[in-house]
Amino acid sequence: xxxxxxxxxxxxxxxxxxxxxxxxxxxxxxxxxxxxxxxxxxxxxxxxxxxxxxxxxxxxxxxxxxxxxxxxxxxxxxxxxxxxxxxxxxxxxxxxxxxxxxxxxxxxxxxxxxxx
Amino acid sequence: xxxxxxxxxxxxxxxxxxxxxxxxxxxxxxxxxxxxxxxxxxxxxxxxxxxxxxxxxxxxxxxxxxxxxxxxxxxxxxxxxxxxxxxxxxxxxxxxxxxxxxxxxxxxxxxxxxxxxxxxxxxxxxxxxxxxxxxxxxxxxxxxxxxxxxxxxxxxxxxxxxxxxxxxxxxxxxxxxxxxxxxxxxxxxxxxxxxxxxxxxxxxxxxxxxxxxxxxxxxxxxxxxxxxxxxxxxxxxxxxxxxxxxxxxxxxxxxxxxxxxxxxxxxxxxxxxxxxxxxxxxxxxxxxxxxxxxxxxxxxxxxxxxxxxxxxxxxxxxxxxxxxxxxxxxxxxxxxxxxxxxxxxxxxxxxxxxxxxxxxxxxxxxxxxxxxxxxxxxxxxxxxxxxxxxxxxxxxxxxxxxxxxxxxxxxxxxxxxxxxxxxxxxxxxxxxxxxxxxxxxxxxxxxxxxxxxxxxxxxxxxxxxxxxxxxxxxxxxxxxxxxxxxxxxxxxxxxxxxxxxxxxxxxxxxxxxxxxxxxx
Numbered sequence: 001x002x003x004x005x006x007x008x009x010x011x012x013x014x015x016x017x018x019x020x021x022x023x024x025x026x027x028x029x030x031x032x033x034x035x036x037x038x039x040x041x042x043x044x045x046x047x048x049x050x051x052x053x054x055x056x057x058x059x060x061x062x063x064x065x066x067x068x069x070x071x072x073x074x075x076x077x078x079x080x081x082x083x084x085x086x087x088x089x090x091x092x093x094x095x096x097x098x099x100x101x102x103x104x105x106x107x108x109x110x111x112x113x114x115x116x
Numbered sequence: 117x118x119x120x121x122x123x124x125x126x127x128x129x130x131x132x133x134x135x136x137x138x139x140x141x142x143x144x145x146x147x148x149x150x151x152x153x154x155x156x157x158x159x160x161x162x163x164x165x166x167x168x169x170x171x172x173x174x175x176x177x178x179x180x181x182x183x184x185x186x187x188x189x190x191x192x193x194x195x196x197x198x199x200x201x202x203x204x205x206x207x208x209x210x211x212x213x214x215x216x217x218x219x220x221x222x223x224x225x226x227x228x229x230x231x232x233x234x235x236x237x238x239x240x241x242x243x244x245x246x247x248x249x250x251x252x253x254x255x256x257x258x259x260x261x262x263x264x265x266x267x268x269x270x271x272x273x274x275x276x277x278x279x280x281x282x283x284x285x286x287x288x289x290x291x292x293x294x295x296x297x298x299x300x301x302x303x304x305x306x307x308x309x310x311x312x313x314x315x316x317x318x319x320x321x322x323x324x325x326x327x328x329x330x331x332x333x334x335x336x337x338x339x340x341x342x343x344x345x346x347x348x349x350x351x352x353x354x355x356x357x358x359x360x361x362x363x364x365x366x367x368x369x370x371x372x373x374x375x376x377x378x379x380x381x382x383x384x385x386x387x388x389x390x391x392x393x394x395x396x397x398x399x400x401x402x403x404x405x406x407x408x409x410x411x412x413x414x415x416x417x418x419x420x421x422x423x424x425x426x427x428x429x430x431x432x433x434x435x436x437x438x439x440x441x442x443x444x445x446x447x448x449x450x451x452x453x454x455x456x457x458x459x460x461x462x463x464x465x466x467x468x469x470x471x472x473x474x475x476x477x478x479x480x481x482x483x484x485x486x487x488x489x490x491x492x493x494x495x496x497x498x499x500x501x502x503x504x505x506x507x508x509x510x511x512x513x514x515x516x517x518x519x520x521x522x523x524x525x526x527x528x529x530x531x532x533x534x535x536x537x538x539x540x541x542x543x544x545x546x547x548x549x550x551x552x553x554x555x556x557x558x559x560x561x562x563x564x565x566x567x568x569x570x571x572x573x574x575x576x577x578x579x580x581x582x583x584x585x586x587x588x589x590x591x592x593x594x595x596x597x598x599x600x601x602x603x604x605x606x607x608x609x610x611x612x613x614x615x616x617x618x619x620x621x622x623x624x625x626x627x628x629x630x631x632x633x634x635x636x
Contacts, residue, residue, distance in 0.1 A: 104604060104606070105603070105604040105607065107382070107384075107604075107607045107610050107611070108382070109380070109381070109382025109384075109610055110381075110382060111381055111434070111613065111614050111617050113614075113617045113618060113620075115617060115620065116620055116621065
């Protein structure tokens, strides 16, 4: 009985596939529809999270100041990179100098003669 | 009451009277001046319960000016022996409350007795001076008493350490006893040392001057160098004496006691790697170097305010007592002058006399020039330091930090003066003179021949660089064996400590003679 049902299902899928290939021989429509579905889902998720964030700020669960700080940092990181470049260069120079200053004429540091 | 009990009662009464000194009124007057009595000073100086007094009942036998009616037990000085941190010392303390602490025959005999005992026992002598001077009534006997004391100061010199605390007036001939001792501690505002007081000075020269200006602690610790330490109070002065003794042996046949420490001998000091400035004309603080190499950073400086261009003092390195001599670049660029030479020479000779190893830190560009120095005898005085180092047979460890030029290089414990271990930092410049001066001499004709100032300067710089590369580094001296090693600055403490232990059994002789003829 199950075998007949599966065979019947398969026949219907084949019929629909043939119908699809008639309507959309290159698959553009299918691609477009599936992309739209994905992006719609993402949009709905984004709106949902934003809404939840706003609700939580309004209810005082997250402080507005923290939100502003995060937004500021985000903006800054997308702005002028010269500050980061200067920091990176300074770190590089410091590490090089440290490496050079770590060259030492090492001594044993122990006196083995018996003191009298 | 039995005769014995009567005798004991008399003894206790007489002892009580002797303890009272000059009486309550005079003791109060002493306290009112901010001064302690002789017995109070000794109580602070010595370990509790250790003091044994001698000649408490000694009296003068003068009959001039009816003095026989005015006798006092002890005759104005408290003498005896005790311990400081468990180490035996012989002490005398002049009692200003008794006859002004004036010195007569009996007074001098008491002091001479404990000095003789100190030499026989091989223990230091500490004298606390607070006296109005010679007892005029006793006449020539007072002067003879002084003479006896001075002779013993001389005969004890270099045998046992002698320390003088000046806790009040010390005038006239009396000043020569402290002058002959190894160290003088003076108290600000209450102690004075001068040969002739302000009244006589005014009558002879017309100068108007106070006791403090003429011979106070600030004068003698900063201008004349007579005082080695100037304390703000008597308590501080006594503490100074006790601290000083911790660095010294009991006598010339012994070594100073070790001071155990948790400060590791192998401790490295990265600070020293950066302490020498790149600019050779820029000063740095030698105290910073000393603090890094000594145990626990503890350094007892001698003559702190006199001839500041050289630093001398005691410390421990690897638990061993050492004498440190170091040029101070922050003061007169560390040059040697008359006072610096005298200061260091006396210190070096003291250390040599009492088996205290010498550690010398060198950064000396030369001797101070000028007519004042030449007319003042910089030659003779520089020779004193040269002589002192050359004569010394104690272990001598020298580290050249930066400049070491010309005659000053030789004077500052160079290899040829029997320096045992000589190290140099990579920044050391050991040369006859600096590059600037040398180029002017070596290339004077060439420099004169160049007319263009810019070209002349370029030539000068080029030659200075050649001179620097050849001479102004430690490797030329190292190539001749004049220094044992070039060491990294941060390892200085360890290298010095190890050298001192390597030299702990050093034995060195000088030719036998009656005595030397040090250029005085």
